[in-house]
Amino acid sequence: MLKQSTIKKSVKTVGVGLHSGTKVELIIRPAEIDAGIVFRRVDLTPPVVFPVSAQSVGDTRMASTLLRDGVKISTVEHIMSACAGLGIDNLIIDVSAEEIPIMDGSASSFVYLLQQAGKQEQSAPKKFIRLLKSVEVREGKGAAEKWARLDPYHGFKLKFYIEFNHPAVDGTRQTAEVDFGEVSYVKDVARARTFGFMQDVESLRGIGLARGGSFENAIVLDEFRVLNADGLRYEDEFVRHKILDAIGDLYLIGHPLLASYSAHKSGHGLNNQLLRALLAQADAYEIISFDSLEQAPQSYLQHTIDQWLPA
Secondary structure (H helix, E strand, O other), X not given: OOEEEEEOOOXXXXXXXXXXXXXXXXXXXXXXXXXXXXXXXXXXXXXXXXXXXXXXXOOOOOOOOEEEOOEEEEXXXXXXXXXXXXXXXOEEEEEOOOEOEOOOOOOHHHHHHHXXXXXXXXXXXXXXXXXXXXXXXXXXXXXXXXXXXXXXXXXXXXXXEOOOOOHHHHOOOOEEEEEOOOOOHHHHOOOOOOEEEHHHHHHHHHOOOOOOOOOOOOEXXXXXXXXXXXXXXXXXXXHHHHHHHHHHHXXXXXXXXEEEEEEEOOOHHHHHHXXXXXXXXXHHEEEEOOOOOOOOOHHHHHHHOHHHOOO
16 A cells, blocks of 8 residues: 655754745644644744645745735745655644745755655555546736646656746756656755846835845846856756746645646746646546555655655
């Protein structure tokens, strides 16, 4: 049987929120079978609990934000991406502020924390959402059109197209595809950092965003080039980070997907619309488990092996 999993012990880190600029302590704790991924604002009395779901996502400007009773936890996509990439089903994530720390702008710090905590299998079958028919959402028209799509697939793969009309971005590959039956999340996705443009910083900070952004936690570009002294981690790091984000956004549905995801210029908002469109069609998916490892897709078997070996 392919089983659910959590972590063996609690782990802690401290960082800064990308958008709030606030110092935040984060503790990741083991959770019980069928708990799912649960965030808690422990700076509040009593703590506010946020079980993840597509419906719990509110604000999607520049990040995925969970809302409950007027309280929020923002920028959850990178840690959710790490949980999905490592195949973790059940966790409690305690935070001492309104935003998950940005760390280095990728998911690699969260991968490291989870690896240090160790994986603990649990005595219950792992549950998947399997696509039975295609679902698609679109916004805009012509050059402004954006779309995201899920198709049936016995595994999990993602293909993303970006268009930024920027010389540094245009000089890299703007399409990337990853199939987790063939590649490693830890090696091929987790280290891709978020990115931003210097000309946007002032306007973003004016609406309360990007206050904690720096060369330490983002790829920063001026009108022509990447300003970070160490350059890019992947030759297609821009589009690869969009895939990292999409993995985290999609995992907010509450279970791993058996599906092929493809998108053109999608973002957190459209990804959430896609999940809601899927859930609105009861005949478009089913929740399943696998009684034997032989039946399970290779992309999820991989999590039980090399994803948990420190790089």
